Amino acid sequence: MNAESGEYIIEARNLVRQxxxxxxxxxxxxxxxxxxxxxxxxxxxxxSGCGKTTTGKxxxxxxxxxxxxxxxxxxxxxxxxxxxxxxxxxFRLGVQIIHQxxxxxxxxxxxxxxxxxxxxxxxxxxxxxxxxxxxxxxxLDIVGLGPVEDFLHKYPHQLSGGQRQRxxxxxxxxxxxxxxxxxxxxxxxxxxxxxxxLNMMAxxxxxxGVTYLFITHDLAVAKFFAWEGRIAVMYVGSIVEFASTPQxxxxxxxxxxxxxxxxxxxxxxxxxxxxERVELRSQDIPSLLxxxxxxxxxPRCPYFEPGLCDVxxxxxxxxxxxxxxxATRYVACHVAAREAGVAS
Amino acid sequence: xxNRAKTPLTVEDxxxxxxxxxxxxxxVRGVSFSLARGxxxxxxxxSGCGKTTLGVxxxRLLVQAARIPRGEITYWRGNQGIDVLSLKxxxxxxxxxxxxxxxxxxxxxxxxxxxxxxxxxxxxxxAHGGMSRHQVRExxxxxxxxxxxxxxxxxxxxxxxxxxxxxQRVLLAMSLLLDPQVLILxxxxxxxxxxxxxxxxxxxxxxxxxxxFAMLFISHDLATAAELADRIATMYAGSIVxxxxxxxxxxxxxHPYTLGLIRAVPTVTGEFEDLVSIPGAPPDLVxxxxxxxxxPRCPYVTERCRIEEPKLETHYSxxxxxxxxxxxxxxxxxxxxxxRYEKYxxxxxx
Numbered sequence: 001m002n003a004e005s006g007e008y009i010i011e012a013r014n015l016v017r018q019x020x021x022x023x024x025x026x027x028x029x030x031x032x033x034x035x036x037x038x039x040x041x042x043x044x045x046x047x048s049g050c051g052k053t054t055t056g057k058x059x060x061x062x063x064x065x066x067x068x069x070x071x072x073x074x075x076x077x078x079x080x081x082x083x084x085x086x087x088x089x090x091f092r093l094g095v096q097i098i099h100q101x102x103x104x105x106x107x108x109x110x111x112x113x114x115x116x117x118x119x120x121x122x123x124x125x126x127x128x129x130x131x132x133x134x135x136x137x138x139x140l141d142i143v144g145l146g147p148v149e150d151f152l153h154k155y156p157h158q159l160s161g162g163q164r165q166r167x168x169x170x171x172x173x174x175x176x177x178x179x180x181x182x183x184x185x186x187x188x189x190x191x192x193x194x195x196x197x198l199n200m201m202a203x204x205x206x207x208x209g210v211t212y213l214f215i216t217h218d219l220a221v222a223k224f225f226a227w228e229g230r231i232a233v234m235y236v237g238s239i240v241e242f243a244s245t246p247q248x249x250x251x252x253x254x255x256x257x258x259x260x261x262x263x264x265x266x267x268x269x270x271x272x273x274x275x276e277r278v279e280l281r282s283q284d285i286p287s288l289l290x291x292x293x294x295x296x297x298x299p300r301c302p303y304f305e306p307g308l309c310d311v312x313x314x315x316x317x318x319x320x321x322x323x324x325x326x327a328t329r330y331v332a333c334h335v336a337a338r339e340a341g342v343a344s
Numbered sequence: 345x346x347n348r349a350k351t352p353l354t355v356e357d358x359x360x361x362x363x364x365x366x367x368x369x370x371x372v373r374g375v376s377f378s379l380a381r382g383x384x385x386x387x388x389x390x391s392g393c394g395k396t397t398l399g400v401x402x403x404r405l406l407v408q409a410a411r412i413p414r415g416e417i418t419y420w421r422g423n424q425g426i427d428v429l430s431l432k433x434x435x436x437x438x439x440x441x442x443x444x445x446x447x448x449x450x451x452x453x454x455x456x457x458x459x460x461x462x463x464x465x466x467x468x469x470x471a472h473g474g475m476s477r478h479q480v481r482e483x484x485x486x487x488x489x490x491x492x493x494x495x496x497x498x499x500x501x502x503x504x505x506x507x508x509x510x511x512q513r514v515l516l517a518m519s520l521l522l523d524p525q526v527l528i529l530x531x532x533x534x535x536x537x538x539x540x541x542x543x544x545x546x547x548x549x550x551x552x553x554x555x556x557f558a559m560l561f562i563s564h565d566l567a568t569a570a571e572l573a574d575r576i577a578t579m580y581a582g583s584i585v586x587x588x589x590x591x592x593x594x595x596x597x598x599h600p601y602t603l604g605l606i607r608a609v610p611t612v613t614g615e616f617e618d619l620v621s622i623p624g625a626p627p628d629l630v631x632x633x634x635x636x637x638x639x640p641r642c643p644y645v646t647e648r649c650r651i652e653e654p655k656l657e658t659h660y661s662x663x664x665x666x667x668x669x670x671x672x673x674x675x676x677x678x679x680x681x682x683x684r685y686e687k688y689x690x691x692x693x694x
Contacts, residue, residue, distance in 0.1 A: 047537035048537055162625070190390040190391055190626075191390060191564060191605060191609055192390060192604060192605060192608050192622035193621055194608065195608045195619040196621035198619075199621070220609070220610040220611060220612045223610060223612055223616070224610040224616075224619060227616055249612065259539060261612060261613060263538050263542035264538050264567070264612050264613075265565075265568055265570065265571040266570060266571075266612060266614065267609040267610075267611055268570060268611050269570040269591055269595075270685065271611060271613065271614050272570050273571075274688075283509070283539070283540070283543055285507070285537075
């Protein structure tokens with residue numbers, strides 16, 4: 001996107017990630033670019049296999065892009081040879097990730113105290129164990145686990161799913177990150193405690209100034225968490241629409257976003273019954289080994305135009321300016337572009 | 345007299361317990377309900393509330409460590425009742441699938457990975473019914489078409505060759521093979537992508553309307569329940585705490601736990617609302633709190649709730665029952681939901 005790098009805390013530029021052997025390669029993420037401003041929340045939504053987790057892992061530095069670059073605070077993360085740049089350590093501490101499964105991401109043989117004090121001592125963020133304890137107590141308080149003495153010496157298996165995920169959040173906070181990638185962070189948590197977890201994470205924006213890339217398959221969660229931010233919709237490795245949350249929810253422009261919003265069941269019987277459906281031409285999600293020509297959504301798209309959509313791949317283009325936020329919305333669709341009077 | 349043919353399943357005061365090292369887990373505590381023909385009832389609740397145990401108990405597929413100390417489960421065909429709890433193992437095998445079929449949550453694990461779909465269908469038919477090989481093949485192809493699959497391709501495929509949504513549809517088709525009266529679905533759309541989920545939901549709705557099953561589906565997802573259920577039963581700590589028509593449950597909930605769930609779940613295309621989570625965590629079912637099991641988390645709690653457990657009783661209409669001493673106060677806090685409902689109805693009338 002054609003904005004000055006300076007305004008973004010993190011930027012993905014033409015990210016590509018391939019997997020597999022030389023004989024059989026799949027491109028899980030294909031030319032993804034976006035920028036996230038400091039203090040902003042960006043949600044990455046899409047169905048399984050669309051590349052959202054791979055994108056998140058590249059943003060967090062856990063996966064090296066096959067091609068493309070990540071810019072963190074104005075500096076490239078990978079150098080020209082594709083190795084870790086000078087900026088890497090600062091980037092690795094500044095950008096943290098929260099994984100989906102709190103049962104798998106916490107060491108089962110460590111107590112909460114050990115889980116949280118280890119990174120503090122390792123990175124010399126505290127001078128001694130006494131200071132570490134003080135900081136751990138502070139962190140538990142921030143993530144709403146109290147009374148603290150009830151949790152310090154517990155092992156992960158003694159905690160509920162929601163409590164475990166709070167410990168995961170506290171662990172990411174040990175290194176004072178400026179940016180957090182949350183990958184399906186609340187999907188495994190029961191409904192009744194999910195909102196508490198989301199609100200706690202949202203508070204960190206205000207109190208600690210954390211910026212989020214929030215990855216989820218759940219549109220309702222995306223809407224709730226990123227109401228003041230933006231949503232990027234991914235389909236088969238690419239971003240197809242990127243807009244402010246209210247715009248995307250109330251007036252999706254890409255046919256795939258439209259189909260998702262029309263299909264999602266709502267926790268409100270009258271609302272869900274009165275929804276207008278979008279009929280797709282096919283139910284089959286294309287295989288990454290045999291991608292359709294042109295627009296990757298064209299075999300399923302109800303607005304498909306032969307000779308255009310199956311020939312030329314649409315670029316993610318700025319279509320209209322969101323008057324309320326001054327933010328541009330981006331859509332990768334020939335038909336939507338034409339309707340907005342933009343050449344695609 | 346109630347016409348039994350219209351009510352293929354009745355459950356009376358059912359209890360299920362598990363013996364574990366720490367003691368006895370009371371997973372289902374005194375559950376009663378009936379299921380009508382052509383009706384879908386959703387059991388909603390969070391993990392560990394006993395909903396899956398209840399579903400499995402209805403076809404007596406409980407694990408060894410479980411026992412049913414009390415209760416009655418009766419399937420009705422015409423005026424003849426089958427007392428499921430007294431069936432012998434051989435009779436049970438006939439009963440499962442032909443009276444009542446259950447579709448489990450994990451559509452991949454339900455299949456044998458080294459057998460083609462056709463072999464699995466044939467096995468099922470052989471184990472339960474008296475159809476010939478040819479009849480089974482015909483019926484299977486017909487059912488696979490019915491669930492909108494390319495039947496000729498799918499029937500000779502291995503499970504790994506099919507997507508999650510396709511496998512879920514194959515399971516549905518298999519469950520229909522012996523023409524059961526009751527279909528139990530455990531989390532039928534969980535772990536499926538939105539567009540696939542939509543296909544399954546639309547298919548289930550069509551099945552209910554065209555085949556006229558009684559459907560019991562178990563879900564933690566309020567949206568699926570809102571979409572598919574005629575009636576909803578909210579379960580908490582092994583008991584049904586509220587039972588009523590879907591609109592009553594969503595727009596006039598009477599139990600604090602049901603209300604709590606509704607307030608905790610955002611809609612996507614509805615208005616933006618602040619959400620409230622339910623404080624605390626579900627109780628330990630080995631050593632549950634005294635009185636109402638929800639009282640430690642309940643904002644409406646009174647002294648009585650701590651001592652006495654409320655029974656499920658009809659509330660303002662014959663079809664809506666709730667187990668709570670403070671229904672009046674709870675309902676005062678649902679006025680915004682009731683208003684929203686009236687707005688919907690008003691919008692339709694115009």
